[in-house]
Amino acid sequence: MSIVAAYVVPHPPLIVPAVGHGEERAIQRTVDAYEEVARRIAAHAPDTIVVVSPHAPLYYDCFHISTGDAAHGDMGQFGAWDAAMNVPYDPSFAAAVSACARARGVPICGSGMRDGELDHATFVPLHFVNERYAGYRLVRVGLAGLPPADHREIGRCIAEAARDLDRSCVLVASGDLSHKLKESGPYGFAPEGPVFDRDVTDLLDAGDLEGLFAFDEAFLEAAAECGLRSFQIMAGALDGLACTHELLSYEGPFGVGYAVAAFEVQGADGDGAVAAAVDAAADKRDAADEAAGEGGVDPFVALARASVEGFVSTGRPIARPEGLPPELADARAGVFVSLHEGGNLRGCIGTIEPVTGSVADEIIRNGVAAASEDPRFPPVGEEELDALSYSVDVLFPPEPVDSEAQLDPARYGVIVEKGWRRGLLLPNLEGVDTVAEQVSIARAKAGIAPDEEGVRLQRFEVVRHDRGGGARRG
Numbered sequence: 001m002s003i004v005a006a007y008v009v010p011h012p013p014l015i016v017p018a019v020g021h022g023e024e025r026a027i028q029r030t031v032d033a034y035e036e037v038a039r040r041i042a043a044h045a046p047d048t049i050v051v052v053s054p055h056a057p058l059y060y061d062c063f064h065i066s067t068g069d070a071a072h073g074d075m076g077q078f079g080a081w082d083a084a085m086n087v088p089y090d091p092s093f094a095a096a097v098s099a100c101a102r103a104r105g106v107p108i109c110g111s112g113m114r115d116g117e118l119d120h121a122t123f124v125p126l127h128f129v130n131e132r133y134a135g136y137r138l139v140r141v142g143l144a145g146l147p148p149a150d151h152r153e154i155g156r157c158i159a160e161a162a163r164d165l166d167r168s169c170v171l172v173a174s175g176d177l178s179h180k181l182k183e184s185g186p187y188g189f190a191p192e193g194p195v196f197d198r199d200v201t202d203l204l205d206a207g208d209l210e211g212l213f214a215f216d217e218a219f220l221e222a223a224a225e226c227g228l229r230s231f232q233i234m235a236g237a238l239d240g241l242a243c244t245h246e247l248l249s250y251e252g253p254f255g256v257g258y259a260v261a262a263f264e265v266q267g268a269d270g271d272g273a274v275a276a277a278v279d280a281a282a283d284k285r286d287a288a289d290e291a292a293g294e295g296g297v298d299p300f301v302a303l304a305r306a307s308v309e310g311f312v313s314t315g316r317p318i319a320r321p322e323g324l325p326p327e328l329a330d331a332r333a334g335v336f337v338s339l340h341e342g343g344n345l346r347g348c349i350g351t352i353e354p355v356t357g358s359v360a361d362e363i364i365r366n367g368v369a370a371a372s373e374d375p376r377f378p379p380v381g382e383e384e385l386d387a388l389s390y391s392v393d394v395l396f397p398p399e400p401v402d403s404e405a406q407l408d409p410a411r412y413g414v415i416v417e418k419g420w421r422r423g424l425l426l427p428n429l430e431g432v433d434t435v436a437e438q439v440s441i442a443r444a445k446a447g448i449a450p451d452e453e454g455v456r457l458q459r460f461e462v463v464r465h466d467r468g469g470g471a472r473r474g
Helices: 023-044 091-103 120-130 148-164 192-206 209-213 217-223 228-237 272-292 299-314 359-372 382-387 435-446
Strands: 003-009 048-053 070-075 080-088 137-142 169-174 243-251 258-265 335-341 344-350 388-395 399-401 413-418 421-425 456-460 462-466 470-473
Touching (some): 003 023, 003 120, 003 148, 023 258, 080 120, 091 137, 120 137, 120 169, 148 209, 148 228, 192 209, 192 217, 192 228, 209 228, 243 359, 299 335, 299 388, 335 359, 344 388, 359 388, 413 435
Parallel strands (some): 048 137
Antiparallel strands (some): 070 080, 335 388, 388 462, 399 456, 413 421, 462 470
């Protein structure tokens, strides 16, 4: 066993209802995402939960790892003494992390007088976990005034300890983003604050954990960030592991950025429930195909269907199946996954350029998003699965064009850009018969007015995979 999942979470005290007294409703998307994380952790049923906390004892020259048999925590400093917990520690796991770190030349500090209680950045995520799951032991890791490379090494040691001890382990990287998003916020405003939050959420959404190590220290100080080093430890723990990645939510109404992100390790222990649900759905669909005399389902469509059915049935993304053809497992491209029900669009989400390591991972990611994140539709329900049909568009790289005369809505998709605004429309869509219609819809999706000038156009071709026609260009 080893790391089975890792999650980025914030730690605003008011998200605990006994502290917020209703104010937590102002960050309802964060609450909902937190509850989703807790559901996933309960489904994994880990032996050990490692919480990396910016508010655990912090030292300039060493990393703190809590020792002992158990710890108490409460929210008394925020006026909620009844919000309390007692949590058992995992001493052998903590010792294994410490031994690994020392062997790699990374200094460790054990518990001392400053470690009497759980800090609120540990308490808040465990508050949500404890509502659904109680079968774990805790390891609490602090940050240090040491370089990012040392934070990465601590993460690697957490993963090594989990493997060596044969522990099923979930890592929770607790950390807020910038504290300077609004003049009205508790720390005021700095222009670097929103930029930092945008950059980090983009990295988390794309699964680009290496990008977490590329920030300038002066920029980080100006942005008044909290959680980056927690996230860097998480990145170290996930080094070399194939993971799905999702940005579940981002909000900043109080002037502090709150992000929730999920990284599910593919093929890890704990995926059995997902695999079983996907296999059952596939068996059911294959039986229906056989009864209808239909065979040879396109593997791109089959993977999109498995992605949606697995996620809707279990609440978790599926792992990438083994034995996929090279054009799925090895190639990289932007991908759009479209769902239809009764001939009507039911969801469509995609990526213009690849953000994962393969077309297969792109399909899995975007299938989940099409079923659950398309703002035009409610999330797909389990009762709808049998009625859905799927298409997968694999995009060729876009190319710039000088005028609309170079467009053809039957052959080319179009991208309309001006500044940071960008709208895309796929080719060969029913009801879109002219270039003017295609560009008009793409402009509207980007929020670009019909008479607005200075617009840049790009075109692209696709290979479309669907149940009826297999794979075809355009």
